[in-house]
Amino acid sequence: MSGRRDDSSADDPTDSFVSGTADEAPRIAFYGGRGMSALPIAFFIVWAIVQTALWRISDTGGLVVGMLIGLILGMFFVRGDWKTYANTIFEGMTQPVAVTAIVAWIWAGMFAEVLQDGGFVDGLVWLADVGGIGSALFPAATFVLAALFTTGIGTGYGAAIAFVTLFFPAGLLLGANPVLLFGAILSGAIFGDNLAPVSDTTIVSAVTQDADIGGVVASRFKYVFVAAVVAFAGYLVAGQFMGGLEIAGDAAEILVAESEPIGLVHLVSMGVVIGTAVAGRHIVEAISWGIVVAIAVSLVLGLLSIGDVVAFNAPEDAPLAEPLEFLPILTIVDDPDAVGVGGSLLEGAAGFFELAILVLLIIAAAQIMIRGGAFDAILEWSIENLATNVRNAELTMVGSSALINAVITINTAAEVAIGPYISKIGERFNLNGYRRANILDAQTAALGYIFPWSGGVLAGYTAMQDLPGEYDWFTADMLVTPIDVVPFVFQGWLLVAVFVIAAITGFGREYLIDRESEEVARL
Amino acid sequence: MSILMKYLKGWRFRSSTPSLTEGDEINVFVAESEDRDTGLAYIGDTELRIDGAGPETVEKRVRVRVTEFDASDATGRGEFLEVVGGSSYTG
Known part of the structure; x- marks a missing residue:
């Protein structure tokens, strides 16, 4: 992928990645050719795999250090003045893509926390109880409720933690299969992480592909819906055949004790955010209204002081x-x-402060890669060998975003890193911003919740390990081993399958001439 | 576009070689430059040669008036009007 040329041609197409200073911005020459400009990102990816996959440490702070070391190491391979390298770090960090995402995350984080503290999950448990949902139906119902919850709060990790803490024990008491239940929770988290306008991955997918968030959410509904219908049927069928555990005690009594119907009022707060975002209002405005409504109803109803x-x-x-x-x-x-x-x-x-710093550093490293020519080299190779027509281009986009999300635990970080590549491949074939954002985010959401080293699985499993200490009846052998849940994260596998089929058949494909995404300044 | 329309848009199988209509003005990204005065855009696998779009328009979003289109081999020609935008990463 590298070393074929080391020039500084003025009409380099990747110049257009940089705001304002595109044409006059300096190039960085590296010892070892232009491929060496990928060293900071490559080092970070290796670090992320070792830390999160091999050592199972899901810690964003650790990734920040990995990226910092990568950026320092890269500097030692720069030919000539290191000042250009240093300035490029600043140039990358000040790109609008990073800053807008960070602002939206912080707003979304505040909203999510208010809903969680305001008893939304308690309300969902109550709903399952009064609905008379038995053991066979419980995984399917869990999928729907987790999907609803995550669509409201936007954070799949938060939803995985909340549902494992409050819903998982309730399901076990009702006789649901624990592996299937955990899979259903993760599937619901994928649904919401992919579809919610306040989800960090939704925001990144929209911003990196120059599309408005409301339009992105509306346009991806068709893929999510198709996958979810099949996943729901899968949980219904599997629920009939996969039995639960024998648990002593009065299950119904414990379940009722955990129920709080009033928390369902946050469906209104959630509706306010989704409605205003899809209607095309600025996402900061939409979430601000959600926060105001959530706090107001929580205070009035005594859910929060x-x-x-x-x-x-x-x-x-x-x-x-x-x-x-x-x-x-x-x-x-x-x-x-x-x-x-x-x-x-x-x-x-x-909750988003560390991730914000990490994203700024990844964008900086991506800028080094662009200025040094490695990005260009990878792109040229892909266009010559993989993305030879629009179908192959879409399959390349699906495959590359799936691969990077399968190996990097923190899916938002993976999405930021692959965003420019998806943008360039898609723009070459005039795929509009919605289609590109949807291909990118589906793989990001799906692969972030399937494997044992995935952030969502780790978040849920970590919360599960606290359960034996919280409930007398919950024994250690009731814990689900993360590797066991892999085949049962139906929404994740189906979402990837839907996009492979969509790339091959053209389902949902939109070109720039069909519709242009609205201006990203809306974010 | 209403909210409902936004949700209903795109529920179809779109061709990999979309048709163009002569006389229409469309926005496209220029993929590469054929010579100093002709740019090439791919709309899916449809090829559109754009007269007047020089190398400086590569990876820019440009407005084009379609002047010819042959559906049998999905190729067309157009006339460059103006640059209307850049890549996603131009902010």
Whole structure:
């Protein structure tokens, strides 16, 4: 892929990746040819595989360090002035694609946390209870409810944790098969991660392919729907044949004790976000309305107090703390370690801080790869050997985004890294932004929840390991081994299959001449 | 476009060689440059040669008036009008 030429031609097509300074921006020459400009990204990918797949450490902070080291290592291979390399890092980090995604994540994170703290999952458990759902139907119902929940909160990892914590034990008590149940939870997480306008992967797919989020969500509904109908049928059938565990005690009593119907009010908050986003409003505006509605109904109905939303824990010797202690958001604490700010809004936003830094660094490394020519080399090779016509181009897009998401645990990071490649291949054949974003995000969402080292599986499995400590009846042998769930993540496998078929048959394909995605400035 | 229409759009099998209509003005990305004055765009596997689109328009979104189209081999010609946008990564 590299070393064929090391030139700095002014009409290099990848110049168009860079805002403003496209034509006059400097090139970076590397010892070992232009392929060496891929070293920072390549190092990061190897680091990510070792850390997350081989050592099973799903820690975004660790990936940040891997990317930083990769960027430092790359500098030692630069010919001439290293200042150009350093400036290119800044050039990459200031691209709108990264900043807009980060802003939307932080908003989405706040919204998700308010819904979780406002008892939305409790409401869903109640719904399953009053619906009289038995053991055979429970996995299929879990899939639907997890899909609904994730579509509202946007974070599949958060949904996997919430459902494993609250729904998984309920399902076991009702006699559902644990492996199938875990698979159904992961499938629901995939559905929402792929479709929710507030999902981080939805946002990245739209921004990197220059498409508006509302339009992306509406246009991908057809693929998600087709996969979900088959997945639902799969859970119905499998539920009949795969039995549950024998658990002593009064299952129904425990289930009712966990039920809180009032949490279902957040269906309204969710509807506000989805409705306004699909109607074409700015995503920050849409989520802000969702946050306002969710907080308002939670406060009115007593699901949250104002101190749950924002909480200040001040030390005793703070000058104005004692006179203002009557404020519901202020608490004076004795323990110096307890001093700080908390609450749903902060916790929701803070969940994305590390990922935000990681994405900035990945975009910087991608820019090094573009300026150094490796991106160009890979693209040229793909166009000559793989994407020889529109069908092969789409299959290449499906395969490459599936592969990178299968090996990198944090699927959003993988999506950011492959985004420019998908964009270039798709634009060559005038596939519109919606089609490109849909191909990219389906593989991202699906492959992020299937394998034992996938972030979604790790998140759910981690939460599951706490269950024996929480319930007397829950024994260690009830835990699902991650490798066992792989074949039962129906929505993931089906979504990939739908896109392979869509690429071959042209189902859902849209060209620029059919429809142009609306301006990305909407984000 | 209404919200419902956005959801219903695209439920079909789209040809890999879409047809073009002479006289229509369309926006396309220019894939490569054939010579100093002709650009080549692929719309799926349909090839559109664009007169007046030089190398500077490669990977740019340009407005083109279609002047010829032959459905039998999915090739056409068009006249370059203006650059209307860039790649996704031009912000």
